[in-house]
Amino acid sequence: MELNKKIDEMKEELIKASQELVKIKSTEEEGKPGMPYGEGVAKTLDKALEISAALGFHTYKEEDGYYGYAEYGEGEEYVAVLGHMDVVPEGDNWIHPPYGAEIHDDKIFGRGTLDDKGPTMAALFGLKAIKDLNMPLSKKVRVIFGTNEETGSAEMHVYNKKEKAPVSGFTPDAMYPLINAEKGIRRIHVVKALDSCNSDVSVKSLKGGIRPNMVPDKCETVIAAKDTESIVKAVKEFADKMGYNMKAEIVNADVVLHTFGVSAHGSMPELGKNAVMYTLQFLGTIIKEDSALGSYVDFFNKNVGLETEGTSLKVACEDKPSGKLSLNVGVADINEEKADMWLDIRYPVTCKGEEIMNTLSEEFNKCGAKIERVEAQDPLYFAEDSKLVTTLLKVYTEQTGKEGKAYGIGGGTYAKELPNIIGFGPIFPGKPDLDHQANEYIEIEDLIMNAKIYAHTIYELAK
Template structure:
């Protein structure tokens, strides 16, 4: 249970500081911290945007009284020193996915509307970072005992590979336990396996496709796609989502609009590349090789359960496999399509790769694997999970059970870590509020205030556990 005094103090802090917390969030959202490897440099290994985003986040931690350090632009640390050097970890990230199309509000500012904060990163992951930092500040100011050092890790490359954390863990010892505020409450204790790569066609000889481009990220359903073809516009039929435009050279430009959503949660998304492929196929304007490719894309992208390439499966622990096409390109006469697959325990990552290679062979294409991550699992009945879930339940009264997810979080890189908030699993929001990775991404102010309280209680309780006895493997 939570004492009435503790709850009063939490409410008093929010009453005094909430507007400042919203402005803290806005100061981070205003930085377009999107990866740009073409501009990578010393101190900015993922480009200037993520470097500026990390600097802004660490400047905030300094203002809040943390001892902070920028580790060459890869990742940052922000500490509240405790009675020992052993650490309780909280890891968030300051990088974001590109904004994409379809916004009704400025993507790189915070718009307050009807109890929501709209802007890229308000959900993933700048909003959770701000409330977790303030929860720690609250505990420090009230004199809470810190037998462990509380270390915040602020990443700059979560969205496009988590190389930031690989850099950190190669050089520093991991915390005893770590929470990642990059999912939903009550708690995510398992993550699906992850296979990422791309299909590539054979060189297209004498084709009509002059250019093809779509999508912004591997891990998002493509929200836009464009193709230019050396064919008469009269051959193409516009649809609700695809416009047909003549080019100055007498060809055709097809512009498709979809609905961009996170690859791990593709429900509700509309893949613009698939919409474009359907219009191309209906035209009969392409060569046989091009048609074979777009038929392959129609089968691949027309569903998100992998059934188009024989991968559909599910299990009770992790649910159904998901398969999403994020980006398409034409380069050096070849067509390419990225694929992001989140696989349950019903199928191994190696079996997924083998199926992708078979699908490529049938289509006369080649499959290239770029990343494989195994499934991640923590004991849902262990002290770590039970401590966090009890904190959530005592603050909210919500008795939902912990869950597994298709998304990949920082938690999977640690020995003892879970994703913990800041959203609420299954929560419903107004239709004008977009999801993470989508247009009009928005966070509920009420949910963020609740998350602040949960994090404060959870950190306090984590500080009270003898983690050396619990996990002697990390006590060295």
């Protein structure tokens, strides 16, 4: 275990390097020449390269500042570690300064300690241990410093155009033991034009949700009606019958309906309560089906409703590696002229995204709605018996003494941005996932253990 001993000797140096990066605020800002995502991100990239150079690695910075990397070894092929230097905004309610990188109770606190500056430094120092011990490698190893993971990973589009793909590698931006299956994602914008109609009841506006990948927990609807009192009464009766949290009041001669649900991540919509769909259920009781809005509401109530697996829309499917398709109505914006809806769909790794989209297009056409825009992310899948999966799980088991198993997720990780990369750590089973949370921290013991795991992993992939 010479590698582990070497890493123990570098403990203080690794802690200091992680702190230096965390102390730089690297949220995305307005781009400048050579700083496509702002000064903070650029400074953090430069600091990572400075640390790498001081450790004796060859470093490279892309000419426009999109990415950089530290490299060690010889050969045409390379093994990659893909980390990122940007972070999400710090938010409120921190007990320690979010960019102080202070140590309390053997934990380093700060934005980026866990996601993803600390783990990236752990991998860099793992490579440093290999270098210092002069362990023989047959491939180069490249630790890549990304700069835009939190807001689109656009920098990796630049990387993939300019650089050769790695033969294997991992991103320290996920969870242990290992994520081998990440569902495909389709975010679709469904639009229907609405005709104004003379009716006793009409919807002036409906707004719910803030992002497609979140279950909307609030929805506000303005309803015009000749008999507003009867609408308020109908809301109360419907809410009591269904057990929903709905409140209605008369404001400026209109009924304003507030519907409350429970938010959840779009990859697990079954854990939430969808305020938009609750609202559409109620509207289905007061809007005439023969109107443009009525047919739209009726379609969504019958074919989506509170389902989260796409059964009635005829897109339900599942597989062993990644489970069932999930469907979330995330954002709704309806007025008297148009109905807008954003849906977030996560489909199993062995299913075909194109077939799902064709089916959805046919189904939405039935109510006169069209898919105007699609944001797509293909699935990622490594078979459980693949060399990359078995190698990483072997290292995990040897270093932790715990059996490692691969598992699938509904979300997407940084691994999707570069070929032949898999999500591997840094969060250990049973430990809190503090990514994007207030009081983000990494335990120093876990930081060091990550460095050991990553050192052995890099060596196994590149030896």
